[in-house]
Amino acid sequence: MTIPVRQLKSHSGETVTVRGWLANKRRSGKIGFLQIRDGSGVVQTVISRADVSEEAWEEVKRATQESTVRVTGIARVDERAPGGVEIQATDFVVRSLTEDYPITKKEHGTAFLMEHRHLWLRSSRQRAALAVRSEVCQAIRDFYYERNFTLIDSPILTPTSCEGTSTLFATDYFGEQAYLSQSGQLYLEPACAAFGKVYCMGPTFRAEKSKTRRHLMEFWMVEPEVAFLDFEGAVRLAEEFVGYLAGRVLDRCADQLAVLERDVSKIEKVTGSFPRITYREAIEILQKEGKEIAFGDDFGGEDETILANAFDQPVFVTHFPVDMKAFYMQPDPEDSELSLAMDLLAPEGYGEIIGGSQRIHDHDLLLERLQQHELPIEPFQWYLDVRKYGSFPHSGFGMGIERFAAWMCGLGHLRETIPYPRMLYKIYP
Amino acid sequence: MTIPVRQLKSHSGETVTVRGWLANKRRSGKIGFLQIRDGSGVVQTVISRADVSEEAWEEVKRATQESTVRVTGIARVDERAPGGVEIQATDFVVRSLTEDYPITKKEHGTAFLMEHRHLWLRSSRQRAALAVRSEVCQAIRDFYYERNFTLIDSPILTPTSCEGTSTLFATDYFGEQAYLSQSGQLYLEPACAAFGKVYCMGPTFRAEKSKTRRHLMEFWMVEPEVAFLDFEGAVRLAEEFVGYLAGRVLDRCADQLAVLERDVSKIEKVTGSFPRITYREAIEILQKEGKEIAFGDDFGGEDETILANAFDQPVFVTHFPVDMKAFYMQPDPEDSELSLAMDLLAPEGYGEIIGGSQRIHDHDLLLERLQQHELPIEPFQWYLDVRKYGSFPHSGFGMGIERFAAWMCGLGHLRETIPYPRMLYKIYP
Numbered sequence: 074m075t076i077p078v079r080q081l082k083s084h085s086g087e088t089v090t091v092r093g094w095l096a097n098k099r100r101s102g103k104i105g106f107l108q109i110r111d112g113s114g115v116v117q118t119v120i121s122r123a124d125v126s127e128e129a130w131e132e133v134k135r136a137t138q139e140s141t142v143r144v145t146g147i148a149r150v151d152e153r154a155p156g157g158v159e160i161q162a163t164d165f166v167v168r169s170l171t172e173d174y175p176i177t178k179k180e181h182g183t184a185f186l187m188e189h190r191h192l193w194l195r196s197s198r199q200r201a202a203l204a205v206r207s208e209v210c211q212a213i214r215d216f217y218y219e220r221n222f223t224l225i226d227s228p229i230l231t232p233t234s235c236e237g238t239s240t241l242f243a244t245d246y247f248g249e250q251a252y253l254s255q256s257g258q259l260y261l262e263p264a265c266a267a268f269g270k271v272y273c274m275g276p277t278f279r280a281e282k283s284k285t286r287r288h289l290m291e292f293w294m295v296e297p298e299v300a301f302l303d304f305e306g307a308v309r310l311a312e313e314f315v316g317y318l319a320g321r322v323l324d325r326c327a328d329q330l331a332v333l334e335r336d337v338s339k340i341e342k343v344t345g346s347f348p349r350i351t352y353r354e355a356i357e358i359l360q361k362e363g364k365e366i367a368f369g370d371d372f373g374g375e376d377e378t379i380l381a382n383a384f385d386q387p388v389f390v391t392h393f394p395v396d397m398k399a400f401y402m403q404p405d406p407e408d409s410e411l412s413l414a415m416d417l418l419a420p421e422g423y424g425e426i427i428g429g430s431q432r433i434h435d436h437d438l439l440l441e442r443l444q445q446h447e448l449p450i451e452p453f454q455w456y457l458d459v460r461k462y463g464s465f466p467h468s469g470f471g472m473g474i475e476r477f478a479a480w481m482c483g484l485g486h487l488r489e490t491i492p493y494p495r496m497l498y499k500i501y502p
Numbered sequence: 503m504t505i506p507v508r509q510l511k512s513h514s515g516e517t518v519t520v521r522g523w524l525a526n527k528r529r530s531g532k533i534g535f536l537q538i539r540d541g542s543g544v545v546q547t548v549i550s551r552a553d554v555s556e557e558a559w560e561e562v563k564r565a566t567q568e569s570t571v572r573v574t575g576i577a578r579v580d581e582r583a584p585g586g587v588e589i590q591a592t593d594f595v596v597r598s599l600t601e602d603y604p605i606t607k608k609e610h611g612t613a614f615l616m617e618h619r620h621l622w623l624r625s626s627r628q629r630a631a632l633a634v635r636s637e638v639c640q641a642i643r644d645f646y647y648e649r650n651f652t653l654i655d656s657p658i659l660t661p662t663s664c665e666g667t668s669t670l671f672a673t674d675y676f677g678e679q680a681y682l683s684q685s686g687q688l689y690l691e692p693a694c695a696a697f698g699k700v701y702c703m704g705p706t707f708r709a710e711k712s713k714t715r716r717h718l719m720e721f722w723m724v725e726p727e728v729a730f731l732d733f734e735g736a737v738r739l740a741e742e743f744v745g746y747l748a749g750r751v752l753d754r755c756a757d758q759l760a761v762l763e764r765d766v767s768k769i770e771k772v773t774g775s776f777p778r779i780t781y782r783e784a785i786e787i788l789q790k791e792g793k794e795i796a797f798g799d800d801f802g803g804e805d806e807t808i809l810a811n812a813f814d815q816p817v818f819v820t821h822f823p824v825d826m827k828a829f830y831m832q833p834d835p836e837d838s839e840l841s842l843a844m845d846l847l848a849p850e851g852y853g854e855i856i857g858g859s860q861r862i863h864d865h866d867l868l869l870e871r872l873q874q875h876e877l878p879i880e881p882f883q884w885y886l887d888v889r890k891y892g893s894f895p896h897s898g899f900g901m902g903i904e905r906f907a908a909w910m911c912g913l914g915h916l917r918e919t920i921p922y923p924r925m926l927y928k929i930y931p
Contacts (some may be wrong), residue, residue, distance in 0.1 A: 253682075464598040498676050500657075
């Protein structure tokens with residue numbers, strides 16, 4: 074019977090068949106040691122020449138890395154084996170022979186690996202990173218589902234943009250210009266009045282001509298939005314959310330974190346309440362560290378790292394100057410020059426992983442802000458309507474999935490945390 | 503204490519506060535009956551002039567439909583009340599008065615409602631349909647997660663297309679032409695060799711100049727793909743999947759189905775094994791019904807309805823002529839003119855809800871098919887690589903979320919099953 078590697082342990086002593094790909098092979102005289110990967114795991118198979126037919130032994134000899142193979146044998150629980158189980162083979166067959174597999178044990182450059190992303194996916198570190206991403210995505214869904222949020226997928230094709238069109242991908246929509254969405258937030262806010270608590274999660278797009286390890290042209294984002302939630306509530310929701318996700322990763326991705334040689338003690342700290350500083354305090358910290366930065370300046374990547382390193386947990390930076398943030402952010406009632414905005418900075422140099430705010434719910438103030446930002450009113454009429462017909466305080470935030478996954482995995486570059494990364498000039502395969 | 507309407511039942515006898523929007527108001531002398539919606543539910547509130555302050559009573563008088571309101575009072579379980587609980591108010595306040603709410607009790611045309619989609623979302627039928635969609639999406643995630651599938655989000659921005667560019671949205675990708683994806687399948691197949699069982703679920707795009715109730719320009723699709731799964735296995739997976747989803751909807755969306763006046767007996771039949779007919783048998787059925795259709799012809803919407811009506815469950819149509827289907831479909835070993843392809847037709851005229859197949863795993867046959875379809879080889883080199891390096895039989899299928907949700911809801915048009923539909927010339931809001 075064909076058994077997934079993941080389930081072999083519960084078939085100890087039984088004759089099983091495993092189908093998969095040959096990840097590695099060693100031969101020592103009349104014994105072969107084969108690592109077979111089937112997608113659910115990797116199992117070591119021991120083939121002794123004496124135990125198998127002549128044909129099967131010939132198959133062992135000709136089998137190459139990444140050939141599709143089928144092995145039959147007896148599963149044996151063995152603590153010393155990787156994965157805790159081993160197969161003592163009685164039959165072995167090559168189903169599809171691989172010749173000249175491009176990715177070998179030698180070091181390959183990243184450009185080469187990215188060109189072969191469709192094959193690179195099979196490597197153990199890539200599998201580990203994408204399994205973490207998959208778990209993170211499900212954990213996000215579960216978090217909001219369990220809290221009675223309604224999933225409101227926002228459109229990708231949108232007629233307008235909040236922040237100019239220079240970083241947008243454009244397309245012709247039956248004679249009209251349309252843009253690929255950078256955020257679903259504006260579409261979530263009206264849905265709050267129908268469902269109270271909503272979220273969206275989908276691909277978002279930035280046509281930025283930049284090549285940094287923290288950016289992708291196409292990445293996934295999750296955005297919750299909640300009616301009657303104030304700024305304090307949004308900060309707490311973000312805290313609970315991030316702690317929940319970290320807990321899920323620790324709980325269910327231990328094998329993957331081990332493959333990635335991740336220091337899990339770093340993730341274990343991502344729990345409970347996170348420290349908070351205001352933007353003003355952040356500037357003071359940076360100035361004390363000798364950085365030339367003044368009130369009103371944006372943080373660079375290095376600044377974020379300095380701030381994050383001052384704490385051993387993620388840190389919220391709050392109360393940014395109004396001019397630094399998007400037009401829709403609610404001003405601080407105690408200082409109208411500041412907005413009720415927050416960034417959550419991850420430790421270890423991963424930078425901003427969450428950005429959010431309370432939203433302006435006063436119609437006339439929002440209109441004023443649109444005008445100050447020189448945005449056209451007509452395309453935003455529907456957005457203004459949310460404040461015209463039964464307005465309500467509300468808050469929300471956004472989190473980039475790949476950046477979060479990279480942090481969990483301890484990876485230096487986002488490109489390894491999405492199956493097929495889209496980067497500058499890089500759209501193959 | 504502010505309590506979500508959903509949880510009021512467990513606060514019977516307590517003083518509670520509810521915040522939300524006024525869905526409806528009746529006044530009869532010195533008593534007001536207010537329906538208050540907070541996103542988690544709708545609760546009837548009884549306000550007696552004698553029980554509240556003069557100010558509160560004035561507020562009751564001025565409150566209009568869709569005003570934001572706050573009510574405090576005693577929650578009382580009452581079987582006769584809609585939702586099973588009622589509030590006997592002691593205080594009432596209008597937080598944000600709504601004037602001239604565009605959507606009134608009178609009939610509105612669809613064009614008008616679509617222009618006001620951001621407000622139309624608040625209507626009870628729209629809330630019900632989108633809550634069903636939200637549940638269906640989570641059920642899909644859970645189905646694959648529980649079965650150890652890895653989520654492999656496929657890219658939206660793609661360099662090539664399988665089926666010509668006439669129905670694609672195009673965009674400039676830093677000097678290259680890129681297209682919005684119509685399917686993630688090609689990207690899933692390489693991932694099968696890494697993870698065995700994978701799925702993707704995300705927005706897909708069709709720039710078709712057609713205006714039918716069954717089409718959207720932008721819709722969500724789920725696509726599973728499984729290594730070493732043969733055609734029979736794919737049919738069974740589709741069967742199990744659809745049955746699971748229908749069960750979840752019945753189990754968790756009873757209130758929504760009631761609002762939509764859905765005949766749930768239709769959904770209760772979506773369980774167990776579904777009937778199967780071959781394409782050839784389907785043609786014979788249609789010919790017996792008097793349709794002018796010949797072997798090799800595609801089904802029209804009416805044909806699908808005739809076929810579906812012949813059964814009281816969803817019906818699989820299998821073994822289509824090779825020429826009718828995509829280039830990558832595995833030929834039937836018993837008749838190479840037929841492909842191991844399946845469509846699942848939903849009853850009640852909802853048409854094809856699943857399309858899938860076993861995929862060609864022989865490198866040379868796939869190359870031949872690409873050439874027959876006059877497709878360029880170079881952009882498909884990575885896809886051919888899946889057959890070059892450890893090839894393996896595999897199968898999968900795709901299901902459109904909105905079409906499935908429309909069927910569950912019994913809705914005649916897909917546009918009500920996605921928050922912000924994108925249709926021909928229709929991209930606002």
